[in-house]
Amino acid sequence: MTMIDTLFGLIPQASRGEQWVARDLQLINWGGYDGHHRVRLSPGATLLCGESGSGKSTLMDSYIALIMPHTMPFNGASNGGIVGRPRGKDQRNIVSYAxxxxDESRTAGETKARVLRGDGRDTWSAIAMTWxxxxxxxxxxxxxxxxxxxxRSVDDLVQLRATCDNTFDLRMLEQASKNRLADQAVKALGLRPHNTDKEYVARLHTALGIGAAGDGNKAVALLGRIQAGQQITTVDALYKTMVLEEPSTLATADEVVKQFDELSNTRIQMQTAQQQVxxxxxxxxxxxxxCDANEQIQMIDDIGTFNAPSSTAGLWCLGKRVELLEAVRADLETRRNSAKSEFESASVVAEAAVAERDAVKETLRVSGGDRLANALRExxxxxRRxxxxxxxxSRLDNHLKVLGRTAADKDEFAALVEQARSMLADEKARESARDEFxxxxxxxxDLEKRLTAMGAERKTALAHRNNIPNDLQQARAELAEAAGLTLEQMPFVAELxxxxxxFEPWREAFNLALGGFAxxxxxxxxHLDNFRAKINSVRTAxxxxxxxxxxxxxxxxxxxxxxxxxxxxxxxxxxxxWLKNELxxxxxxxxxxxxxxxxxxxxxxTISGQTSDGRRGAHGGQGRRNVLGFTNNRLLKLLDEQINALEEETAGAAKRLEHADAALKSFENHRLAYSVVAELAWGQVDVDSVIAERDRWAGIIDDVQSGNPEISRLQDLAKKLDAKVKDLGGARARAEVKAQDTQNAFSxxxxxxxxxxxxxxxxxxxGQDVxxxxxxxxxxxxxxxxxGDAPPEKALDWFDMAISQVAxxxxxxxxxxxxxxSGARRSLAIAFSSFVERWPNPNxxxxPDASYGDFERVLDELEASQLHELQEQWRDSLLKLSGNDLTSLDSELNAAIREIKDRIEPINQILAGLAFSDDDHRLRIDVRDSHTAVRAGFRNELRAVRxxxxxxxxxxxxxxxxxxxxxxxxxxxxxAPDFGDLVDVRNHIRISAxxxxxxxxxxxxxxxxxxxxGGESQELVAFIVGSALRYQLGDGNAERPRYAPVFLDEALIKADARYTGRAIQAWRGLGFQLIVGAPNxxxxxxxxxVDAQYLILKTAQSRSWAKPIVGVPEGEGQ
Known part of the structure; x- marks a missing residue:
């Protein structure tokens, strides 16, 4: 790539000049920059240097505040390159900069910030950059x-976001700030305000050509990471972080998941429909x-009751009863006639037997039967007597056995009766026996009560393991529960x-001496105050x-x-x-x-328990129970001895009670026997006299009968005839009653x-009918x-009884x-409620009555079409997911890897035109596949599922x-834990330089x-990141980037001039404008x-300004 030196620095010779560079940066009331400040920037490279804390990063942060999102933190150099986190209270923020x-000072426990402006009054701040x-x-x-x-926060501020297609003097906002930056005041200055960050950022990206295909956010985010100097340790991570955006495989996987979730939803709907059915x-x-039960009730209502003749049931009963009554009447008529004949026949026979008996008795009287009759009666x-x-x-003899006495004659019996009356009159003997018992x-x-109490005391002693009396321990437990304390927090002195x-012989003396203190x-x-308050309402014995x-x-x-x-x-x-000291x-x-x-x-x-306290003293009380001691072994032993003694004493007392009880019972038995004797007379028990009288009358009967044998025969005949008359009379009477009964019944x-x-x-x-x-x-x-086949009368009775039973x-x-x-309606209500609860439907x-039709229609629809449609939709969706989405994901994984490799080429073309390390070397990005068994297994499973x-x-x-x-x-x-490894194809390759x-x-x-x-890494990062930035800005295939400014905060400070120059040359060779911050x-x-250099200074009053060392002349870059 052939470069030429221009006013804007080195640019490709073939460039058409479509590039925006930052010309100047204006600040008003930003951090230490009080008032208006303007920094002219070179189109090539500008250096901002100064002491630490002078304000270099404050200038850098103003650029972040101007064009970057709110997630980008300020002061990247001092914050260690933290990115991706909203600006928090511990970082620099708009309010603190404004x-x-x-610093901060603490007064009376309150922290207060020291500020240059806005302390107790309103203020304003502004940033502007012209490209x-x-x-x-x-x-x-x-x-x-x-x-x-x-x-206190950005939400409390009035914010202005504005742009203009011209230069703008930031000082013109002074007047608008007085109107709290109102839109009308801002528009009057020639600015175009934007209401939202999204609108404002979109305008910046469009006007300055930031981002490929309209996605400027990624480019701006990369600019922020570059400015913050993010530390990345490998070329692979650097390239994947800076260059590669999220691969399409992630979106494809999301779409597959979405389709599957829709499939699952269809499946759920199908299952839901089946569950609803x-x-x-x-x-x-x-x-x-x-319906069946209602028909049954209607039938019962229609027939009515049996006791209402006008009802269907009553009419049916009348007919049935007439039928049965006619059968009964016919049967009774037959039985009446038969009984009448039987009565007449029995009357004739009975009268004949009476005549015969009377004749025999008359003959017997004439033959001397009167004396015999008298003897028989006596x-x-x-x-009988x-x-x-x-x-x-016999009763008397039984009581005499108890008394050990006899009564053979009248005199002996009289003496016994006298003795009985005397004994019954003696009340003292009886009282004495009762008192003894x-x-x-x-x-x-009394002994049993004492034994029970002592056993309970021993049981309590086993539970407490101390020698304190039970009532005191119970009272302490009640107070402890009320106060919310444990027993260990409320010990008795004696327990300690x-x-x-x-000194064991002195135990009793020590108990007496300590007294109630123990x-x-x-x-x-x-705990004392709370204890007193809590126990005040507690009552203890x-x-x-x-x-x-x-x-x-x-x-x-x-x-x-x-x-x-x-x-x-x-x-x-x-x-x-405390206790030792008190004692x-x-x-x-x-x-x-x-x-x-x-x-x-x-x-x-003394060992006997007598105390002396000066002229005072005390004595006595011996024999009291011991309360001292960590354990109650001694008490348990004493209780065991006392319990054993009580058990022996109780056994002896029980024997005495047994004897007293026997004596009392014997006395009562004698008294009962005497009372019986006293109530009897000799005639009531004289058996021998009565036997003698009976035998005398028997002798007279024998005499009469032996003197006239005919009398005996006549007597026997008279007895037989009496019995016969009696029997025939009874038969006649019964026949008469039967005849009368049958007649009455028939009537x-x-x-x-x-x-x-x-x-x-x-x-x-x-007109009634059944x-x-x-x-x-x-x-x-x-x-x-x-x-059944019962007689008519019985059948009628059964019918009468059956009426009530049938009723x-x-x-x-x-x-x-x-x-x-009720049960069916309840079941319907439960079914409907459960249905609505599981599948809410306001309609x-x-x-159970009003809603049945709606639910039956729902059931009909589910059975007729909806369930069938869902089953078909489920099958179609399953085939679609297999045929389209899974296939698309499988293909997309291969295509995404190829796309990454294809995108390496334009970056390498850019790097091929830049000298690396020296003029004889170049840098190239290499990519190689990274295979794992997990990914291979996943791909195989993907195809197998299809x-x-x-x-x-x-x-x-x-x-x-x-x-x-x-x-x-x-x-x-x-x-998913392995989502990134399986779907993110960036993890499927390894990138190196x-x-x-x-x-x-x-x-x-x-x-x-x-x-x-340090120098090598700076140069390497510059080459790779620079090419990455070109790619993210959307100018990877262009001769130069449309947006040139790159801010580097303390990013080129780890190498000598040779390596630093090569790193800067790399950035500029890629067509970027550099603004570099570095300490002195x-x-x-x-x-x-660099082409321009500013020295950042700060006064003793913490006010900063930029002093040009190598300035940019006015008009340069225009």
Whole structure:
């Protein structure tokens, strides 16, 4: 490529001059640049140098604020090349630049920024850049912000985005700023305002020719990354990041995923339709059940009740009853006639038997039968008295056995009765026996209660493992629960101390000396106020003493074992140090062996528990329960001994109760026996006298009968005739009753038959009738209750009973039908509700009656067409996805790799015209394929899935093909872990740079940029990035880029003048205009290769300005 030197720098000789270069940059109130500033830029290369913090990057950031998106951070050099993140509060931003933030100060805990302007008042800021092309045409872009005093973020600002096709003096905005940059005021200055960033950026890209095919955002983003000096370590990453945009394979994969999701949606709709059919299929059965049940209820309503003659059921019953009554009447008539004949015959026979008996008795009386009759009566009376007297005597003998007595005669019995009455009158003996029993029983109960209480106490002691009484522990637990504290946070003093083994005999004395202090609860003072507030409403049966004490004190107290505190062991706890100190001060009793030694000490204690405190003292209380100790082993042992003693005592008391109970029962048995004896008289138990009387009358009967043998025969005959008369009389009476009963029954049935027949005739004459359907229904109901072949009377009874049973059956059938309707309606409501819940539809209700038609239409549509259409659509979509989309993706993967390789060629053509390293060498971009087993397997699976779908003949095969395809599709989704490796073809190749000599022979390979020196890496990056920028700007095939400015913030400071010059030459050889920022100590290598140079200075008041070292004359570039 032949280059010529022009006012705009080196440009290709064949260029038509279509290029925009930045001519000047204007600032007003931007960062440290207070007021208006203007920097003229060379068309070739301009250097901005200065000390760190002088304001170089502030100028660079103004360019970012003017043309780049809000995601590009300011101050790329100082921010370490961070890109792609919105400007945050910790980065420089429009508000801080507009106010000229200097630093921050902290006063009274509040951070305040020190600014050059806008402190408590409104201010404004503006940036403008003017570009010019080779024809002299100019274009200016303006960004301005009105900053209210209360503004905290960009959203609080009034923003101006404007352009004009001419030059513009930024100072003219001063008047518009007074109107808060209103559109009318801006238009009056010749500017064209743009309401949105999108509109503004589109105007910039169109006017300045930024971006190929209208996509200027990528080009501007690359300009931002170049300015920020983004660090990339490999040629491969550099080229893929800078040059290659997102390949079409990603969009194709997205389209495949989209088509598959549509297919899945169709499948879901098909499955949903099938599920809907399954959900609604039962409703027809429910509807039929409702209709059948309604017909049953209608039938029951039509026939009416049996007790209403006007009803169908009543009319049918009348007819049936007439039929049965006529049969009963005929049967009764036959039975009546038969009973009448039987009565007449029985009367004749009975009268003959009476005449015969009377004749025999008269003969017997004449033969002496009166004396015999009297003897028989008396003998029978004696026999009757003998039974009760024997029973009374047997009862008396049983009680006599209890008493150990006998009563053989009247005198002995009289003496026994006297003794019984005397004994029953003695109440003291009875009370004595009862008192003895009551005392024994009360004693046993008391012992059992004590044993139960002691067992409970032992169980509680096992749970707590301390010696504190149960009521105190219960009260502490209630207070702890109310206060939200644990028991460990509320220890009793006694739980924290134990008597040392060698001083065990003093345990009782120590318990007496400590007294109530041992059962005091200790609480951390930090919890005391809250504890008092929380427990105030708690009521406990036992009063609790507590004390707030400091915790965590150092244990530095030395104790003397001659005193009580020194003879104790202490459990390690937060309260221990305080407790030792408290005991040492309040209970410093000297332990003495004799009470005579008590007066020798201010405070002393004897082993019996007597204390002395000066002239005061205390004694007594021995035998109290021990409360001291870390454990309650001693208490458990004592409780076991007491329980054993109580068990022995209880066993003895139980034996005493058993004896008392036996004595009381014996006394009561004797008393009962005596009471029976006292109630009897001798005549009630004198069996021998009654037997003697019975035997005497038996002797008289024998005498009479032995003297006249004929009397016995006549007596026997008279007895037989009496029995015969009695039997015949009974038969006659029964025959009479039977005849009368049958006559009465016949009369009743006859009347009933006539009445029923009349009622039936009346009903028929009134036009009532029973339909065949109703008759069949009623006949079927009575078929199991018609009495079968039973007699007419029985059949009628069965019919009468059947009426109530059938009525109950009808009621049950009605209830069953109503329940069936209710259940079916409930099932319909559930089905409808479930359907609407799963598939909401505002046009569908859930009423089982009103909505049934809608749901049946839905079911009909699903069964008739929708499900079938969805199944066809599912098959077509599956074949389409296989035939088109999967094929397209497979082809696109191959085509995208070829396209990347094809795009390398124009970049290499640009690089071929630029000397690299020296005039005899060039740089070339090489690309090679990167194969992996994962990608190969994926491509094979892609083709296999297509084949599987093509071969699928039935629903089962298509479903299997779908499931297999879903696994493939899930791998090419954006969020899939291997999406980038499979679909992004940029990962399918590896890019490197090759250094060639004049003969196109290989000299060196450049892969890892970081392995090169600073100068080499700068030159390499310049060549590759420059060519990439040409490509992104859309000028890859042109002789020069239409948009020339490139800002480099501290990007050319790592090499000597030779390599820096070659890097700058590379940029300029590609047709770019350079604006380079560098610190003072790094600019010497750059100065020989720039056309203009500015020194950025800052005053002591933090105000910056650009001092031209090598300036650009006015008019240059126009």
């Amino acid at each position: 106010r000229g933030k200097i 010019v092309d080779q024809t002299g045409k100019t274009f200016t872009a303006v960004r301005a912000w009105y900053v209210p005093s209360a503004a 399954n959900a609604l299929s039962p409703i027809r059965g429910h509807r039929r059940a409702i 003998h029978e009376a004696a026999e 003998l039974g009760p007297i024997r029973q009374a005597r 009551a005392d024994a029983r009360s004693h046993v109960k 101390i134990e008597v040392r083994t060698e 059962t005091r609860i200790l609480i951390d003072t930090a 036992r009063r609790i003493q507590f004390e707030g004490v400091p915790t965590g004190l150092r244990d530095q107290i030395s104790l003397n074992d001659r005193e009580l505190p020194g003879r104790l062991e202490y459990r390690n706890s937060p309260f221990t140090a 040492a001060q309040r209970f410093r009793y000297v332990c003495v062996e004799s009470p005579r030694a008590l007066g020798h000490h201010s405070m002393a204690l 009743l049935r006859d009347t009933e038959t006539e009445d029923t027949l009349q009622a039936l005739n009346d009903a028929v004459e009134s 339909s065949e359907q109703h008759r069949d229904y009623l006949t079927e109901l009575f078929s199991t209750n018609d009495g 109950k059956l009808i009621t049950a059938q009605r209830q069953t039908a109503e329940a069936a309707i 569908l209700g859930t009423d 084949q599987t779908i093509d071969q699928a003949a039935g629903d089962t095969e298509r479903e299997q093909a779908y499931l297999r395809m879903s696994k493939v599709i899930n791998r090419i989704r954006r969020n 090759e250094k060639l000599n004049a003969a196109d022979e290989h000299v060196a390979l450049y892969d890892h940029i970081g392995e090169k020196s 100590d790094k600019n010497s290598a750059i100065e020989p290769h």
